[in-house]
Amino acid sequence: TWGWYVDDDGVERVYATTHFQPYNARQAFPCWDEPLFKATFTLHLTRPYSYSSTFSNTAIKSSDLLEGGRFMDTFQPSPMMSSYLVTFLVSETFQIIAQDRSLNPAIRIIGRPNTAGLGGPALNMAVQMTKHFDEYFGIPYSSLHPYLLNDHIASPDWASAGTENWGMVSYRELHLILDSQVTIMSVEHYAATLVSHELAHKWFGNLITCFWWSNTWINEGYASYFGYMATHQVFPQYELHEHFNSRYLQTSLAFDSGTGTVPLNHDVNTPAQVTGHFGTISYSKAAAFLRMTANMISQETFKKSCQYFLKNNLYQATDQYDLFQAFDGAVREDGTLQEYLHFNFTEYYDIWVNQPGYPILIVNVDHATGEMALRQERFFLSSSAESTGRTYPIPLTYSTKRNRNFDELKPSDMMSSERMVLMKPTGEEWVIFNHQQHGHYRVTYDDRTWSLNTEALENERDSIHHLNRAQVVDDVFALMRSERMTHEKGFSILRFLRKEDNYHVWNPAISGFTWLRNRLRHLPERQAEFDSIILSYMEHVINKVGYEPESEETPTVSMLRQEVLQFACNLGHEECVQESVRRFLDMKQNNAVVDRRIRRSVYMHGVREGGVEDFEFILDRFSKSNIANDRLEMLRALGTAKDPQLLTRYLQLTLTRDVRSHDKVNSFNFALLGHQDNANTVLEFVKNHIDDIRIEYVEDAPPTPVHTALSNLASYLDESGLNDYEAWLRSTQSGSAQFNRVLTSIASARSSIAWGTANADSILSAARGGATSMAVSVALLVISIVLFTAV
Structure with a gap:
């Protein structure tokens, strides 16, 4: 594969590198290109004189001048390894931008020269995690092979987040080049896990490798x-x-x-x-x-x-x-x-x-006798799926009001059969199974126990571990979707969210509310009421996190603010929108610095609520930015433009080299996510530019990105838009690779619309019951405004 970048002098530079996993080494050299087969590899690369920055799994042994002014770089032999782990990079100016020589081999961060000074955070992660794995695995990395390197490449163009080539791990640049003043917290957070993930592969994947x-x-x-x-x-x-x-x-x-x-x-x-x-x-x-x-x-x-x-x-x-x-x-x-x-x-x-799947644990508690009758069955999200009779070994942990021990993660019992009985002391009390949701299963309870758990969540919330409160939220939404629980009961349990301010609880809550909200998209009046009710659930957490990050707050709190404000602004929370726009204007007019912990919301809603001038402002910043992860945030913001002409300009940008190949589908989706009225503009863009999309959105592999983009579009269209989309497909695209998959997506979108229509009354009635009386009055006001505007 190849990539490009622009140096500080404005000169475009190109580089070539490899991405062999899982079966592409055969395109570079003859080999048994399967993970089972291992060999040592000695690499010889010939290159022009100007392409002097070459890297591979091992150190360079020699560089020899050839006839015609070319050079041959010979690398030291590799360890015994699978062909997909072989890698090399040839470039004009890639260089070491950060390194630590305290370990052997030295750990190096390598990238384009104009990222120098930005490799420090990733270097620290790599150094500390290498030391940790050396001790944990009992096999120091330095002992694996005398010539093996520990390099980490920041590649401007890279199809995956990271790839574990042995000795030379390659990353998408936005995950490895981190600016403490610019990079948003969720990217930094993910980068820490990614560097560790790829380093762990040096033992699990490289030293030992899957047979097939x-x-x-x-x-x-x-x-x-x-x-x-x-x-x-x-x-x-x-x-x-x-x-x-x-x-x-x-x-x-x-x-x-x-x-x-x-x-x-x-x-x-x-x-x-x-x-x-x-x-x-x-x-x-x-x-x-x-x-x-x-x-x-x-x-x-x-x-x-x-x-x-x-x-x-x-x-x-x-x-x-x-x-x-x-x-x-x-x-x-x-x-x-x-x-x-x-x-x-x-x-x-x-x-x-x-075996596929996982179980749901059905708990029936007789509080008078203390008997807890447990039953399991495979959980399906579809209510029409037939039972398989399959059972799973389930590690059991549980706490009660009188016996709380949520930090005990070693199971008290193992359930290997369909049914089992456990005993607790007699008397009514809340009961929660699956401590901190560490077991891979869902849980539901009898009605009385659900009532006791609901009362505890509302009135003694902190007595239940926050990860188990998150588990309840995650399970309740799944139970409602699978029709194991009514909407009325589900929302009565979710009432406790009105007092909740923990990230881990709100993360599945936002996902669950978004899923329901999307199925009301074709019913704008119903959706407006639903949005107002959900905002009433969120008032406490919005006030808790506020709009001004604190200097010593934890990364998790920063991520809570980012997700809560983004969701609240999307739902039309007036103060959230106003605060984001105010800070955007201060940035635009006074060159004010926007704290990275609120930057996403400010960028997005500044463009969404603004006009041409605001769009151009972010577009100009995008073209001048040197930080890949900040450029992606600006693409996310540009995709929120509501004006069809501006949105079309943005979509046309995704067809250019200014948007990296690995960012194109995400950027396409940003337009759909940016505003729910954008779908029709995106559809027109697809109809007018389908040939360009097929060329520009394809990465190295089969045209999966094109499939993804065209399929995602269907889920954002109303019935009229779906009819238009289907008619265009049948008349112009019947022989295309995407034809059948997109038709399936259209059918799925129609099913979602039908489900939303059938369940809207039930959802709203249940949501009203779980909200405060004030929320209901606000919802009615919103409906009145919508109806008045429609007239």
Whole structure:
């Protein structure tokens, strides 16, 4: 692949690099291009004299002048490794922009020269995490191979967030080049997990490698797990052990609830199947499974199993059976499962690795006798899905009002059958299962226990761990969607959000409210009422976070403000919009600096509420900015323009080189997300520029970005727009690669509209019941305004 950048003199520079994972090494040299086959590689690169910045997995051994003024760089031989890990980069001016020589090999951040001085945060992350993994895995990185490097490349053009090429990890520049005055907190937060993720791959993925891509979950699951759990040990200020839930656990629960989902270990045979397996199951569910297992067998035994797995398979290809042997050996040696009578660890491992889906735990409590009757079944989001009769081994943890122990994550019991009975002391009290939502399952209760839990959430909220309050929110929205719970009951439970101000609770709440809100999009009066009611839920948290970041606040608080203000402004919260616009104008007129922790909201709503001059202001800043992650934030803002002509200009920008190939689909989606009236303008753009979109939006692989863009458009159109879209597709695109997929998306969008129409009364009635009386009056006022405007 190749990329480009502009240096400080305004000269365009190009560079070439490789992205072989999973099966592209064969395009560069003949090889058995499968992870099973390993070899040592000695790389010889010939290049023009001016392209003097060359990097690879190992250090340069020699540079020799050839005839015609070209040079040959010969690199030291590599470790025994799979072909997809081979990499190199050739450039005119790439250079070391930060390095630490205290370790061997030295850790270096490499990028274009005009990012010098911005590699420090990533360097610190890489140094500290390398030290941590050296100790944790018991195999120092310096011992792996004498010539292996520890370089980290910031690539302006890169299809994935990061790629674990051994010795030379490549990153999308926006994740590695961080400016403490400009980069928003959520990007910095993610960068810490990404650097750790890629470093963990040096052991899990490079030193030992999956036998075949069916076992991708081993490589990616461990890297994802350590990207959060290990990083928390070194950088506790990010509180990543708690963010794991929203990043991986809840993502997995949402994805893995379909009827067509696949297990962790899943046969893949075609290129499309291979690339498709690099997704939610292999990353999120695998990481969640590993965390659940670590809690069950103990953290020390989990650490021992990692060391056994690595040391027993050095430089080898491995599969799920090798991993099981490591787990089983460590567990037997430490005896950490002896307390669970009749528990079969082999069965636990086999089911979670080789079976799709996950369970819902149905808890019925007889408070008079203390009997808690548990039943499990596979959870499906679709209410029409047929029961499979499948059961899962479930690690059980629970707390009650009189016995709170939410920090105890080792299961008290293991449930391996469909039914089980536990006992608690007699008497009515709240009961919460699945401490801190560390188990990969959902929970629901009998009506009386739900009532007791609801009362506790409202009146003694802090007695229930915030991650379990988040679990309740996440589960309630899923229960309503699957019709296991009525909207009335669901919103009565969610009433406690009116007093809630924790990030981890509001994150799934915003996701759940957004899902419902999107299904009312075609009913503007109903949506306006729903927005007003939801804003009444948010008043407390908006007032709590405010609009002015505090100097010593935690990264999590900064992220809470970002998500809350963005959502509130989108719903039309007057003060939120006014504050964002005021700060935008101060930036534009007085060159005021906008704190990075509120920059997204200020950028977005300054453009959305502004006109041509405000659009041009951000566009000019975009063209002059040297910080990739800030440029992306400005693209997000430009996509909020409501004026069709301005929005079309923005969409035309996505067809140019000014928007990097890896940002094009996101930028297309920003226009759809920017304002709900934008969809028709986007549709006209697609109809007029479909050939250009097919050329410009394609990255290196099959035309997935084009599929994604055209499919996403359907979900933002009303019935009239869908009819227009379908007619255009059938008349002009019937032979295209995207035709069938987009028609499926149109059908899905119509189903969403039908669902919203059928459920709007139920949703609004339930939402009114969960809101304050003041919210209802505000909602009625909004409806009146909408109706008056419509006349």
